[in-house]
Amino acid sequence: MNNIKRILISGGTHGNELTGVQLIRKWKAQPELCEAKAKGIELSTLIANPPAVLAVRRYIDQDLNRSFSLNSLNDTNPSMSVEAHRAKQLNALYGPKGENTQTDLILDIHNTESNMGISLILSEANAFTQRASAEIASEFSGVFIYFQPEERSQSPYLGTLARADVCIEVGPQSHGTLQAGLFEKTEQVVYRFLELAQEWNEGVLQNKPKKKLSVYTHYKDIDYPRDKNNNISAMIHPDLQGQDYVLLEQGSPLFRTFYGEDVLYTEAKTLCPIFINEAAYYEKKIAMTLTSKSIEEW
Ligand SMILES: [Zn+2]
Structure with missing residues (x-):
């Protein structure tokens, strides 16, 4: 992977998963908190599904995080759902999905009610996301790597608008609620990803010794x-x-x-x-x- 020039950090892709929603609100209020970690990289933060966040529901009409396959994005059905419309909008803002995308990396923050700690979900082999995830899994306790290989063009996930992505799945937390410990740990993991992106651009991360770790494959x-x-x-x-x-x-x-x-x-x-x-x-x-x-x- 070449230099990482543009990173999007998103939350609220599911409107009732509040860790990401609140972290994004914090970073929109104080963007310098993230910017200090990734000098020279253009950062954006995004509440992905505002109507669902307002309703404290996973989605309004359909699951936004199942709406980003190329087929869905190219569907021209005029009676589009809230989320189908939003997916196209996000594709225009941060994509277009494919090799000409404007975004190098998406970190998409989710919650689960399952006891999964901080699970870093990778959907394809990628030099940066693998190296950075391995560093983070070795530095933090309770961080797991879940590998869910997907054909990227047909993958329905928001993160696939970028060249590379990590879905940060945090739990256990009941939907519609917050837990301070998980919030703070997720915040630290995102900062670490940003620092590692900067290390990648400096050529440092590539040259660190690889880490031996457990990988859980779908x-x-x-x-x-x-x-x-x-x-x-x-x-x-x-x-x-x-x-x-x-x-x-x-x-x-x-x-x-x-x-x-x-x-x-x-x-x-x-x-x-x-x-x-x-x-x-x-x-x-x-x-x-x-x-x-x-x-x-x-
Ligand atoms: Zn989610």
Whole structure:
């Protein structure tokens, strides 16, 4: 990756995820807090979905963070939803998505109700985001790297408007609420990314020794068990609640039915669940995401 000239920091992509909303408000009031960390880099801050923030809802009509595939951005349907319209607007302001984009890096701040600490979500192999994320994971406790490979042009995420992106997923925090400890830790992680971007431009970061670390790579999403009416028929098992990033072995409990029966994990492959019981994913039919853990040098 070449020099990082322009960075966008965004929050409120989901209107009820308040860590990013409040950090962006803080940085809009005091832009020097970020500017001091990344000299020579043009920084922008963005509340991505203001109507959803006002309503303290994830979205108004459709999930904004599923609205940035090239197909969606090129859709000319005149009866556009609030978010489809907003996605096109953001694409014009910070894109256009693709190799001619104006933005080198997007840091998009999210919250999850799952016990995922600070999860740095990378959607493709990128020299800067991998190197910087590895440094941060080694410097901070409770920082995890989740690798979710996506074909970039069809990826629906806001971050893909830029050449490179990191989705900073912070939890556990109930949607519509704030926790000071998570707010302050997220703030420090963003400052560190900015410092590392400056180190990258100076040629320093590339020459630091690589770090050995755990990488959690997307394997598959799993839905709740369902009855014949397609209603969920079980809940996350009490022993699994909060156990994000903990290895699941054959026979581990996954779900508890409303009648007290346990549903067990039956696969031979050892995987780590994340996004366990995320509130926003009930509608997406995701009870948890399974990842495979590997030790890598980044
Ligand atoms: Zn989110």
